[in-house]
Amino acid sequence: MRNRTRKAAFAGLAIASVGVLLAGCSAAPEEEEGGEAATSDFLPCMVSDTGGFDDRSFNQLGFEGLQDGAEAVGSEYTEVESTSDADYGPNIDNLIAQDCNLVVTVGFNLAAATVEGATANPDVNWSIIDDTADLDFDGATDAENIKPIVFDTAQAAFLAGYASASYSTSGIVGTYGGQNFPTVSVFMDGFAQGVDYHNEQNGTDVSVLGWDREAADGTFIGTFEAGTESLSAATNLIDQGADVIFPVGGPIYQSAGQAITDANAANPDAGIVLIGADADLFESDPTFEDLYFTSVLKGMKVAVAEVVEGAGNDEFDNTPYLGTLENEGVGIAPFHNYEDQVADTLQGELDEITASIISGDIVVESYLAE
Amino acid sequence: MSTVTQHNHPDTPENAAGTADVIALERAEIRSWKAPVAFAIFTVIGILLFIVIGRDGISTFRLSTGSDVIQLPTIPFPARATGVVIVILLAAITAWSFTLSRAAKATPLWAIAVFGFLFVVGFLVWASAGSTLPVAGLLIGTLGISVPLIFGALGGVISERVGVVNVAIEGQLLAGAFVSAVVASITQMPLLGLLAAMVAGMLVSFVLAAFSIRYLVDQVIVGVVLNVLVTGLTGFLFSQVLSANPTLLNSPPRLERINIPVLSEIPVLGPVLFRQTIIVYVMYFTIAAVYIGLFHTRWGLRLRSVGEHPQAADTVGINVTGTRFWNVSLAGAIAGFGGAYLTLGAVGAFNKEMTAGAGFIALAAVIFGRWDPIRATLAALLFGFATNLQNVLSIIGSPVPSEFMLMLPYIVTIVAVAGLVGRVRGPAAAGKPYIKS
Numbered sequence: 163m164r165n166r167t168r169k170a171a172f173a174g175l176a177i178a179s180v181g182v183l184l185a186g187c188s189a190a191p192e193e194e195e196g197g198e199a200a201t202s203d204f205l206p207c208m209v210s211d212t213g214g215f216d217d218r219s220f221n222q223l224g225f226e227g228l229q230d231g232a233e234a235v236g237s238e239y240t241e242v243e244s245t246s247d248a249d250y251g252p253n254i255d256n257l258i259a260q261d262c263n264l265v266v267t268v269g270f271n272l273a274a275a276t277v278e279g280a281t282a283n284p285d286v287n288w289s290i291i292d293d294t295a296d297l298d299f300d301g302a303t304d305a306e307n308i309k310p311i312v313f314d315t316a317q318a319a320f321l322a323g324y325a326s327a328s329y330s331t332s333g334i335v336g337t338y339g340g341q342n343f344p345t346v347s348v349f350m351d352g353f354a355q356g357v358d359y360h361n362e363q364n365g366t367d368v369s370v371l372g373w374d375r376e377a378a379d380g381t382f383i384g385t386f387e388a389g390t391e392s393l394s395a396a397t398n399l400i401d402q403g404a405d406v407i408f409p410v411g412g413p414i415y416q417s418a419g420q421a422i423t424d425a426n427a428a429n430p431d432a433g434i435v436l437i438g439a440d441a442d443l444f445e446s447d448p449t450f451e452d453l454y455f456t457s458v459l460k461g462m463k464v465a466v467a468e469v470v471e472g473a474g475n476d477e478f479d480n481t482p483y484l485g486t487l488e489n490e491g492v493g494i495a496p497f498h499n500y501e502d503q504v505a506d507t508l509q510g511e512l513d514e515i516t517a518s519i520i521s522g523d524i525v526v527e528s529y530l531a532e
Numbered sequence: 533m534s535t536v537t538q539h540n541h542p543d544t545p546e547n548a549a550g551t552a553d554v555i556a557l558e559r560a561e562i563r564s565w566k567a568p569v570a571f572a573i574f575t576v577i578g579i580l581l582f583i584v585i586g587r588d589g590i591s592t593f594r595l596s597t598g599s600d601v602i603q604l605p606t607i608p609f610p611a612r613a614t615g616v617v618i619v620i621l622l623a624a625i626t627a628w629s630f631t632l633s634r635a636a637k638a639t640p641l642w643a644i645a646v647f648g649f650l651f652v653v654g655f656l657v658w659a660s661a662g663s664t665l666p667v668a669g670l671l672i673g674t675l676g677i678s679v680p681l682i683f684g685a686l687g688g689v690i691s692e693r694v695g696v697v698n699v700a701i702e703g704q705l706l707a708g709a710f711v712s713a714v715v716a717s718i719t720q721m722p723l724l725g726l727l728a729a730m731v732a733g734m735l736v737s738f739v740l741a742a743f744s745i746r747y748l749v750d751q752v753i754v755g756v757v758l759n760v761l762v763t764g765l766t767g768f769l770f771s772q773v774l775s776a777n778p779t780l781l782n783s784p785p786r787l788e789r790i791n792i793p794v795l796s797e798i799p800v801l802g803p804v805l806f807r808q809t810i811i812v813y814v815m816y817f818t819i820a821a822v823y824i825g826l827f828h829t830r831w832g833l834r835l836r837s838v839g840e841h842p843q844a845a846d847t848v849g850i851n852v853t854g855t856r857f858w859n860v861s862l863a864g865a866i867a868g869f870g871g872a873y874l875t876l877g878a879v880g881a882f883n884k885e886m887t888a889g890a891g892f893i894a895l896a897a898v899i900f901g902r903w904d905p906i907r908a909t910l911a912a913l914l915f916g917f918a919t920n921l922q923n924v925l926s927i928i929g930s931p932v933p934s935e936f937m938l939m940l941p942y943i944v945t946i947v948a949v950a951g952l953v954g955r956v957r958g959p960a961a962a963g964k965p966y967i968k969s
Binding site: 243377382383394398416428429 | 664672679680767771786879880886888923927935
């Protein structure tokens, strides 16, 4: 009797755990109605990486793009979150089983699963954000039915770096990332190039902490969670005199915001500011609205919406989408509260630089630039 | 390691006194070469790092923070010369340790500490050649990263000492972080959040206790399942509830830092130890309380007896089940309190899976610290130091690749566990359910 109670109770706990896990984080995809009744069999679907769709960053932006695209073509959509790297394959299989005909995968971590899925399901259209799905490095996408969506964020970060160098009174700006992935370091590298360009043009001597262009290496906290590691990384940068902090990697900016709040409270003249990555944080998370100098934007929402809309109208193609300053796939956010604290000429200079980057007069190096 | 049994020479005066003493005079000697060999390895690393690929330039140690009243001067170290001096000192300690081992004497603990300190200073000077190392900042960050680990480790020590293996520390930390954020956000009272964090950690412990003590389920498995349950539950609530209304539910006021008068002005240590939030002050108290409680009170004696030999404890009238249940709950409350540091003390808002494995590091600290609250605290601090060190060094431009630096905390922990601790023996009855027969 006792033994049976024990087993039953433990089974209950185990089932509850698994149930909650599934409900919370994976599977159980919600189907939601689009703006109007579904008009076709078209069903766009999306798989997140482990960040989840509420990361206030690239998963969330991608998902909003899916919603917008589905609404535009009047279809339903399905999304599924991954809680671990092991979920990618099964999640994709689940979506295929639900008759998805466009699968958008978010993040280069899903590249292998996407190529596998695309090869096995040639009649489904695929798109992957932040990766060229080129696992064999032959310069072409591995399956013909995959449309990569990539962003040359170095161009936008270049502008942010230039603006930071212009704002900094201490002559030191700092950046750090979650992990040394190309999609993370491309921000940091572009940022450093922008600072260098400012030094070249204006004879300033602003230095960048946290990224070493020659070594292609810098400060990484080893996680994409906003926790004590991110907090101490930002604090360490501030200790070294940085007055502009540019954290790259999903929610880690939240810890940086707290570190800056503390430092500004201790020394009100410091005027330390924060730069956001991916989305305009001033809009998406107003918690630190007094700290956001600007944000480096990655137009995932628009790009995904376009791909979804195109596929919904039977106009899917596999040409990679490359977001640049030219097609406004990347850019920087307004200065918002810092509008009147930047130099009067800064906006004009940024516009000129933007034009020069588009025309090719200024070359911003990145792993995506030819 | 070699065990040498030495028979005393037969013509010593003691032996002459009578044959009955001979047995008493047999001495088992343990000649351990672990310390000198480890020293030798690190000395060789030192020679390679500090001299062979030594770096030129001056490394400046900045001891004071900008807001200190007493400003200490910065200390400049010429990198290469300091490296040579330190390597000579390391070699001297190594040689001394070899002679000690040859004479079958143990290398004293302080020598290990001095060796470690010298090596760390040497490494810091080498890595920061040509730049300024903020020593105070390095230590402040160390404590910041260590706080949740220390609370988790203290919870682990209590729980395991009473005989229940606590793998659920991660879940307790996460539950504490989540509930404290929500409660503090709704009530706008961070102290209430702290209280709620303890209750949350305790609730997780109740499940652990109920299943492992009442239903005799394997404790490790319950712990693992609980971690998954709490991760899933908080993740689900975060996505579905907190994200919908972050201003009401997930914007807790943070605890203010309290500067302790006088103490906070002690050079170097003041800013590190005495300009902290109330959570950290409670932590100092908890470490002392757990240590004294475990080893110097009736409560601690009963607790340890239940963890070592529950049957004996039962025989003398200690309620084994009750002792285990309430102490496991206490352990959960402590760990939950530590979780509140992540939200109310550090980051502010709650984030999905924001503990990022801290509970498992705390578990390692328990074992590394040999189930002793003080040693476990030191182990947690060591991990925090290594983590923050890699961060500071990457900012000031260390020549070591970032991927390698990120491994540093784990390498340090493994080396420390394997090299310094060696074979450890936990509470004898930990992990074993007690069935009264």
